[in-house]
Amino acid sequence: MARAWTVRGGWDGHREEAALTDGLAIAGWSEVHPDLSHVKSVEELRSILKRCYRSEGRRTVDNWTHQLWRFVHQMQPGDLIVMPRKYQPVVALGKIVGDYEHRPGARPGFMHVRKVEWLKTVERAAIGADLRDSMGSFLTISELSRRDAATRIQTLADTGVDPGYAGAVTPPVDIKELLTDVSDSGTRLLSARDLIGLWGYSRRTTDAVESVNHELRDLGLTTDPDFTAVQLDDTVTVSAIETAEPNAAAATAHTPGSTSTSQDSDLTWRVGNLRRPESVMTIRRNDSLARAAEIMAAREFSQLPIVDDNRCLLGVITWESIAHSQLRPGALSLWEARADKWPPAAHVEEELFTRIPDIQKYGYIIVVDSANVVTRIITASDLAGELKTRVTPFTVLEEVERRLRIAFKKVPSADLASCFENNKKKAKSISAPEHLTMGNYPHLVAKEHIWNQLDWPFEQERWVERLKSVAQYRNQIAHWNVDAPESEQSQLIEAEELLNLLKIVTRHSGH
Structure with missing residues (x-):
């Protein structure tokens, strides 16, 4: 069965255009010049990286070794590949069609490649949050191995739609298995509840958060989103703190949509800590104003987020804006009747108390994820x-x-x-x-x-x-x-x- 992989286009996206134009996946690591096709073991590859990067620590070299091992030996023709674009809200999807190649005549950082047939480019927002978070790791090369990832990526490539996954995330049995999964695949999805449960905690108290943060730091791991900023049963992606290749660390602090590492987390009451309903009702931009009013009246809502086909936030319709629209001549569309002013969207990791003035002023705030997809509304009543x-x-x-x-x-x-x-x-x-x-x-x-x-x-x-x-x-x-x-x-x-x-x-x- 085909597997699925993420291969990024460089810490600043400098390999993306060459990858798409030439039909390649490009691994990077500009200091690694030797042909890696003859490397027979992880230890042998680690020795090469140690020689190339003498000033790097053991953990970083181990991290890079496993990623290059995936690229050279574990990926196979027929496997699926995704390349999140650095400064664009899209992801390129493709299929690997060739074995590892070494190109000695290429410039540094472009020597280690695989031929790829690029199939489709989709918006990040079209991808389910759990799968998107797995792709969101700062690692250059990682495997997308859980929650039917390969099947979902194939469907995205075929139709542009992520069918999603409704099942639970099976947790690792212990910390050793968590480390093995991160080492083998690059990332590991699990719920915040299961994460703290690995250290014997059931609640995120001061002691629990401090202890789990300390343990994660010692293991060289981080979570995204931060495990303190979501509901207990929400999924987080565990990955290594070290980024995938030289110079990547300098970019992580400015990566769009990136979150703080778990080492910076605390017990601040965050937007994501509030309980939320199973789903939030939205309305599409091209729907009718009458439909919006019917939904709001039937559900006793005071507002509805207006979204695009991927549920990205575009605006808000409220009873106040509907009333104002009745004072204007002619029949207005939903989009024309939308609220002129509405609170800025909130993210799960924001401190809740800093957003209370917005809730007091407007009566609500809309919560979105890193791709601007609406996840819930918090009202004054909530x-x-x-x-x-x-x-x-x-x-x-x-x-x-x-x-x-x-x-x-x-x-x-x-x-x-x-x-x-x-x-x-x-x-x-x-x-x-x-x-x-x-x-x-x-x-x-x-x-x-x-x-x-x-x-x-x-x-x-x-x-x-x-x-x-x-x-x-x-x-x-x-x-x-x-x-x-x-x-x-x-x-x-x-x-x-x-x-x-x-x-x-x-x-x-x-x-």
Whole structure:
């Protein structure tokens, strides 16, 4: 079965025109002059690169070795090839029709080639985000091996349409497999959840982000988009930090659509961290104004993004702009009735709080990806709902603690201090419920004489379990994490149930 590969046209695109004009894939590496067709092993190729690039570190040489090995030995005639254009929003698609060739008479950087039949050029936006991200690696040569990549590229070459892939991404079983996949193919797709799960984390807390960033840096890996700037189940592309060939590093900071490496990530609340619907409704530029109004009325939308055939953002239609259009003479088209002013599009890695003024002013912002494809709309209502979801656990737990302090005022201080039987110094500091933490209450309720003092009409054992569970929940959310707390919904419900019971037993306490 044919495989699919990305081969870039140089760190500044300087090989692209020659590749397209001459029907070639050109590997680059201007210091590597020898014919590589006789190289029989990765180790032999690594030795050649070490001689050519004596000042480069081991990791960089290893990275370049694997890429050239792919180009010389792993690619086969009949395989598919893509070449993202550097300064154009398009990707050239082709088929390899020849073996590796060495051209000693060519200028440096153009000696290592393969003959290619270029088939089609498509817009980046026509390619699904997951496949586009795999192509987006800064590596010169990488394999597109997952999520039916080869079949999708063939369909793109035939029809200009990416059929997409609806299935889940199978994660690597461990860190070793992740490294092997990146080494073999150049990139590895997986979800942000599966990525942090390789290091035993399920939530992106401060400790988790710091630890995973440190581990990625030590392994020489980065993610795109940043693994902290997307939803937990969104895919990210893991690749090597080192770029593919000399001089490439100088260009990465200015590459259109490029994102920061995971080493720069933090726990800033980003646009991409907000929960989003499965899909966002849009309307095409040539659709009718009546259709837009019908959709907006039926769905109770205040606005609709206007997009092209690839869902790239062109403009916005709003009820306000529709109303203004009725004041103008003649029947207006959808495009003529679009809003004159609308907020600049947002990207997933932008800090959310910097975009709140736009949401306040316009009532919404539209989120696009690196190819300007619309991915979602964030409205003032969405933001309010998200804030409510994130704030509610803190208010519930604060009220639980307040009610517990009220309930335990009847318990003598000596009994309160009994939860520190093995720490006499700490026990002496306990004179009132205000000195206790949530973790202390399960120990106190488990004591028979204290339970009797409380005189609650409930089962003691069940209350110990309730308090332990809520105390654990309190410890979890004490540390900020970028993920919406859907996974903790059952714990929040248990905390709310505990609060309801506490309200009953403290109802006549005078507080």
